Amino acid sequence: MSRLYRTVVLLGLTAGFGWCAPAKAAGSAPGGGGLDWTLSGFATVGYAITDQPWRYQRHLDQQGTFWRDTIVGTQLDVRLSPEWSGTVQLTAAPSTRHDRRWAIEAAWAFVSWRPNNDWLLRVGKQRVPLFLNAENRDVGQTYAFARLPAEVYALSPTTDHAGVAVSRAWQGEAGELTVDAYGGRAQIANRTHTRDFGASYLPVNTDIVGLALTLRRESLTWRVGAHHAVTRRADGQPLPARYPYVNPFPGFGYFQVSNDIPGPGIGTTDRLVNDILNVGVDARLSTQWRVIAELARNVQQRTDLGANTVGGYVAVLHTLDRFTPYVSVARLQSLGKPRRMSDALLASGGQGSDPLSVAQRAAGDSIVAYDQTSLSLGASLALDPRSSVKGEWTYTRFGKRSAMVDDPPEGTVSQGGVNVLSLNYSVVF
Secondary structure, eight states: OHHHHHHHHHHHHHHHHHHHSOSOEEEEOTTTOSOEEEEEEEEEEEEEEESSSSOBTTTBSTTOBSTTTOEEEEEEEEESSSSEEEEEEEEEEEOSSOTTOEEEEEEEEEEEEOSSSSEEEEEEEEEOOOSTTSTTTTOGGGSSSSSOOHHHHTOSSOSEEEEEEEEEEEEETTEEEEEEEEEEEEEEEEEEEETTTEEEEEEEEEEEEEEEEEEEOSSEEEEEEEEEEEEEETTOOOEEEEOOEEEEETTEEEEOOSTTSSSSOOEEESOEEEEEEEEEEEEEOSSSEEEEEEEEEEEEESOSSSOOEEEEEEEEEEOBTTEEEEEEEEEEEEOHHHHHHHHHHHHHHTTOOSHHHHHHHHHHHHSOOOEEEEEEEEEEEEEETTEEEEEEEEEEEESSOOTTBOOOTTOOOOSOEEEEEEEEEEEEO
16 A cells, blocks of 8 residues: 555646646847747656566566556757757656666757758657657657557667658648658667576667658658667677587587687677668547557667567557547567577576576577567556656467566566556646
8 A cells, every 4th residue: 555655745846837837938049039938838747557576678576566657858949040040858767777776868959950841850869760759758748658669669779869850841732741850879788688688778879860751640650760770889898699519529518609718700780770761640530539559670680699680560449538548469479580689598508507507598598689579558648738748558368488577586487478567747837
């Protein structure tokens, strides 16, 4: 009861803040200097709990937590002239570089130049225009889901980049067509979890370029895109790319997962390459019915140990005044050599406690492999135009394994499942 009591109190305090907060603050330079600015904000307080003792999606277990979904942000928009403007968005959220720390980061920090209504140039830190809700994924009030489907939104090598983006828009009878071309670098930390050594974070630099086409009509939005990402270790060291199988004598063999283990030497690469293709559609079939679907294919190159995946979801939403229930089905699957190598390493490592078995098991756990399907039932209740309460039940079924699970010491979570209950309050102000 104490955990439930804390949940209700925190949600109540946040709701009170949302009701009392102004929609935005705005101002202009004294004396008509032409400097206009607006200050706005958003927040989501989210609580989630599972029916399993092991952790799922970094933070979730049967103890319950606010860590996964809670975020607070503020955004300053400054207009210097009709053509020039600047945007800075700061967020406070669980760190992406540590399991139990909060971080304040600049999610956006860019300068915009709009010479006319058709062209837009942005320079600085900004979102990667990959999925339908990629740019607004932190602002829970902008979509009905309690949480965007992880089976798709986890596929992006990075959510943002520091670089350049150019947009061109065309208005026509078929709707508004926008082409977004971008390129830049993200400094991120890739997380892996092994049963023997726990969670670790590897700092990497990801250079990403891409092109996205978005067609918006009154009741229909399409987005298709192609994206190319190159990832290197931040310290310049090579990355493991393949582990040779060593068979010193009949009936005994192992994978050489380290150059400290006898063998011909592990294969390495100076960079990992990912090519991502995606398509998404948001169709309003009537004033009450809406269908959203997204599909992405992440093709891994230059390694047998990376994320070679395909993921997608379909969601049906039904709006009844301020109440929007929904159902979604999502699937995420690893393909090809990474999945086969993960299976082989885990089978070779088994449950042995000797150094060779531990090393092979840890190498298998480190491969980002997925095999999971999720069913979600949820609903969003709009309290007013600026705030909403959401609830969701999700059941996820795992096949051989999933990198979203922190496997317990006794073995991989295979052919099992997890129930997740989520309760969120989202507000913009």
